[in-house]
Amino acid sequence: MQKIEIFDTTLRDGEQSAGVNLNTIEKLEIAKQLERLGVDVIEAGFPAASPGDLDAVKQIANTVKNSSVTGLARSNKKDIDAAWEALKGSEEPRIHVFIATSPIHREYKLKMSKEEVVERAVESVKYAKQNFAKVQFSAEDACRTELDFLARVAEAAIDAGATVINIPDTVGYITPREIKEIFQYLTQNVRNIDKAILSTHCHDDLGMATANSLAAIEGGAGQVEGTINGIGERAGNVALEEVAVALYTRNDFYKATTGLKLNEIKRTSNLISKLTGMIVPANKAVVGDNAFAHESGIHQDGVLKEKTTYEIITPELIGLNANKLVMGKHSGRHAFKSKAAELGFELTEEKLNDAFKTFKELADRKKEITDEDLFSILADKQTQA
Numbered sequence: 001m002q003k004i005e006i007f008d009t010t011l012r013d014g015e016q017s018a019g020v021n022l023n024t025i026e027k028l029e030i031a032k033q034l035e036r037l038g039v040d041v042i043e044a045g046f047p048a049a050s051p052g053d054l055d056a057v058k059q060i061a062n063t064v065k066n067s068s069v070t071g072l073a074r075s076n077k078k079d080i081d082a083a084w085e086a087l088k089g090s091e092e093p094r095i096h097v098f099i100a101t102s103p104i105h106r107e108y109k110l111k112m113s114k115e116e117v118v119e120r121a122v123e124s125v126k127y128a129k130q131n132f133a134k135v136q137f138s139a140e141d142a143c144r145t146e147l148d149f150l151a152r153v154a155e156a157a158i159d160a161g162a163t164v165i166n167i168p169d170t171v172g173y174i175t176p177r178e179i180k181e182i183f184q185y186l187t188q189n190v191r192n193i194d195k196a197i198l199s200t201h202c203h204d205d206l207g208m209a210t211a212n213s214l215a216a217i218e219g220g221a222g223q224v225e226g227t228i229n230g231i232g233e234r235a236g237n238v239a240l241e242e243v244a245v246a247l248y249t250r251n252d253f254y255k256a257t258t259g260l261k262l263n264e265i266k267r268t269s270n271l272i273s274k275l276t277g278m279i280v281p282a283n284k285a286v287v288g289d290n291a292f293a294h295e296s297g298i299h300q301d302g303v304l305k306e307k308t309t310y311e312i313i314t315p316e317l318i319g320l321n322a323n324k325l326v327m328g329k330h331s332g333r334h335a336f337k338s339k340a341a342e343l344g345f346e347l348t349e350e351k352l353n354d355a356f357k358t359f360k361e362l363a364d365r366k367k368e369i370t371d372e373d374l375f376s377i378l379a380d381k382q383t384q385a
């Protein structure tokens with residue numbers, strides 16, 4: 001079974017979400033929870049961005065012991081020096097250097113030729129390698145880069161000492177079939193690829209980040225980068241919990257696993273939502289409030305008879321205690337009876353039918369019926385002669 005490395009960038013790319021600004025204490029709390037979750041690498045920030053960021057990365061690097069800690073650096077000495085200053089105290093100093101490789105970025109942003117980009121990538125990896133044992137190199141906007149050039153940059157970076165080659169879909173543009181082909185191409189055409197791990201880093205602009213990350217694994221990626229709850233620049237990064245739970249649930253298909261403790265997912269998601277102020281949509285896969293909520297009568301009846309009729313993941317898997325039967329106008333008699341028993345009521349068939357009728361009338365007027373509403377209906381019927 002292949003083990004996929006999980007690289008969490010909630011504290012770097014995730015913190016780049018509009019409106020999010022975490023202080024050092026909050027970052028430390030998140031880093032410790034990511035460690036409990038079992039991520040392999042925590043990208044704690046961008047040390048050259050500000051003294052505050054450098055300090056946060058340093059504190060995380062000096063605290064976290066069971067996950068590797070890394071920091072981002074552009075391909076220049078000043079950024080790499082700042083990263084070393086922040087990370088030298090970590091158990092296994094690791095850096096993440098990047099430069100853009102796509103024609104659009106080369107022409108408009110960097111104003112550099114292909115040769116200059118390769119030269120800069122090699123220089124920065126070699127410079128980083130003087131201190132860091134593990135050097136990850138990212139080809140920013142890789143998925144819009146000419147394939148042969150991408151392979152050339154990757155090969156040169158590995159020769160210079162890079163241990164991970166990251167292939168970001170920086171603008172969330174790629175499709176699953178294309179990204180699988182990119183990873184297959186690199187696996188087959190980069191001469192020294194066996195000396196490095198290929199990594200995927202997908203953004204969600206077209207809502208394809210999870211599908212793309214899984215397709216990259218099919219193509220040969222050994223590491224997935226993303227964030228918890230999928231927070232990040234613009235539409236966000238891939239949601240790591242979705243990738244991990246998909247690999248677990250469809251293990252028959254992917255034949256790959258992660259080292260994550262899946263039952264820490266919900267706690268991690270809640271903490272990050274609370275500290276970033278980014279609310280998780282109720283219908284979000286895996287961690288949304290409705291992810292295990294069954295409202296329609298047919299579904300509720302099915303789940304009560306046999307959970308797997310409508311549930312492919314259990315709430316317990318991600319650290320939740322039980323699934324939720326949401327009582328509303330679509331709920332059936334079976335769910336109503338079960339809910340009544342859960343609330344401690346044992347009514348005669350006649351009283352139960354009566355209570356069910358009152359419940360349905362109320363449900364026509366009110367979207368969600370709370371336990372308090374049910375309690376009052378049931379108590380009322382119980383005391384009636």
Ligand code: KIV
Pocket residue numbers: 013072098138139140141166168169170171201203
């Ligand atoms: O999306 C991206 O290209 C990035 C790189 C800096 C890795 O976040």
Ligand code: ZN
Pocket residue numbers: 013168170201203233237
């Ligand atoms: Zn990114």
